[in-house]
Structures are given as C-alpha cells and as structure tokens.
Amino acid sequence: MEIIYRQAQPSDAAQLLSYMKAIGGESDNLTFGADGIPFSVEQEAQFLEKLCNSSHSTILLALDGETIVGNGCIDGNGNPRFRHRRSLAISVRKAYWGNGIGSGLMERLIAFARGTGAEVISLEVRSDNDHAKALYRKFGFTSFGVFRKFFKLGEAYFDADYMNLYL
Numbered sequence: 417m418e419i420i421y422r423q424a425q426p427s428d429a430a431q432l433l434s435y436m437k438a439i440g441g442e443s444d445n446l447t448f449g450a451d452g453i454p455f456s457v458e459q460e461a462q463f464l465e466k467l468c469n470s471s472h473s474t475i476l477l478a479l480d481g482e483t484i485v486g487n488g489c490i491d492g493n494g495n496p497r498f499r500h501r502r503s504l505a506i507s508v509r510k511a512y513w514g515n516g517i518g519s520g521l522m523e524r525l526i527a528f529a530r531g532t533g534a535e536v537i538s539l540e541v542r543s544d545n546d547h548a549k550a551l552y553r554k555f556g557f558t559s560f561g562v563f564r565k566f567f568k569l570g571e572a573y574f575d576a577d578y579m580n581l582y583l
C-alpha cells in the first residue's frame with residue numbers, strides 16, 4: 417500500500433466532508449459522530465482555501481490513490497500571547513488502522529508546527545482511547561491532567577486526558 421501525504425486543497429472539500437461523516441461513524445472518540453461537521457461544500461472549500469494561505473494552521477490528508485484514508489490538523493491563531501501554541505487532531509479510516517498512517521501524519525504535522533514557530537502542541541483524547549494515547553506518547557506527548565466528564569454520549573460520560581508536546 418502506498419500512502420501519499422499532502423495538504424488539503426479547496427477541491428478536496430466534498431470528499432473531506434464525506435470522510436468526516438465516515439470516521440465520525442467509526443468510533444466514539446471524536447467530537448462529532450456520523451453526521452460529520454455542519455459545513456456546506458462551499459464553506460469547507462473556503463475554509464481550506466484560507467488554510468492553504470495560513471502561516472500557522474494546516475490540514476493534511478493521507479491518500480490511498482485518490483481516496484482520503486486519514487487526516488490531521490494543526491491549528492493555531494495569530495494572538496501574540498498564544499502564537500507559540502498549536503492544537504492537533506487526527507483520524508484514520510478504521511480499515512487502515514495499524515499500518516503506520518497515524519504515525520505518518522503525526523510526523524508531518526509536528527514538522528509543520530515546528531517549521532511555523534510552534535513551541536507547544538496540545539490535544540485532548542478520551543482517557544480510554546489507548547490506541548491514540550499510544551500514538552501520542554510515541555511522539556513525545558505527555559498527559560498533564562484529566563477533564564472528568566469531557567464527553568457526554570447519551571447518558572454516559574467519558575473523561576479526556578489533556579496532553580502536550582513541548583518542542
């Protein structure tokens with residue numbers, strides 16, 4: 417399997433929205449479910465256009481041929497007091513888990529953050545998501561706190577670990 421990694425372009429908008437619905441339905445680990453995110457294709461394309469010109473944020477795709485099988489996001493903002501910080505989010509289609517794609521994305525996301533002057537990368541991960549936590553630890557993230565009742569799914573609550581990587 418040859419996976420290509422590249423930055424998401426406005427022309428990826430429709431496929432990326434379908435991808436978000438698919439991964440949202442494959443685990444309860446994300447901030448959204450099978451409905452995906454509430455963006456139209458036009459809104460998503462505009463968002464991706466903006467990111468292509470951003471000096472601190474990016475969305476990376478992992479592609480098997482033309483098909484998106486993973487994505488990752490580094491997000492920052494221009495506030496002078498926060499410009500040393502980024503947040504990170506990542507996902508891979510379930511059928512592709514365990515093939516190193518998450519690691520391939522992490523490597524590139526961290527390199528992007530470093531190259532744009534980041535000093536700290538932060539994320540939140542469900543405390544029982546051992547697979548994701550193993551991935552983050554592999555790249556040097558450490559937990560520094562637990563947000564009790566971070567997620568509410570139906571009537572069930574789930575905690576989340578706060579993790580940081582200091583570059």
Ligand SMILES: CC(C)(COP(=O)(O)OP(=O)(O)OC[C@H]1O[C@@H](n2cnc3c(N)ncnc32)[C@H](O)[C@@H]1OP(=O)(O)O)[C@@H](O)C(=O)NCCC(=O)NCCS
Pocket residue numbers: 443445446506507508509512513514515516517518519520540541542545546547548550551554
């Ligand atoms: C978390 C996720 C991105 C990992 O992607 P992946 O492509 O499977 O990751 P990799 O194959 O690079 O594996 C990364 C590490 O996870 C660990 N790992 C792999 N398979 C695992 C499994 N089945 N269970 C627990 N840990 C596992 C290993 O330590 C591995 O590193 P190594 O192979 O070098 O030892 C993917 O499972 C996913 O998208 N999950 C659903 C969405 C999600 O949870 N996103 C994170 C939200 S915070």
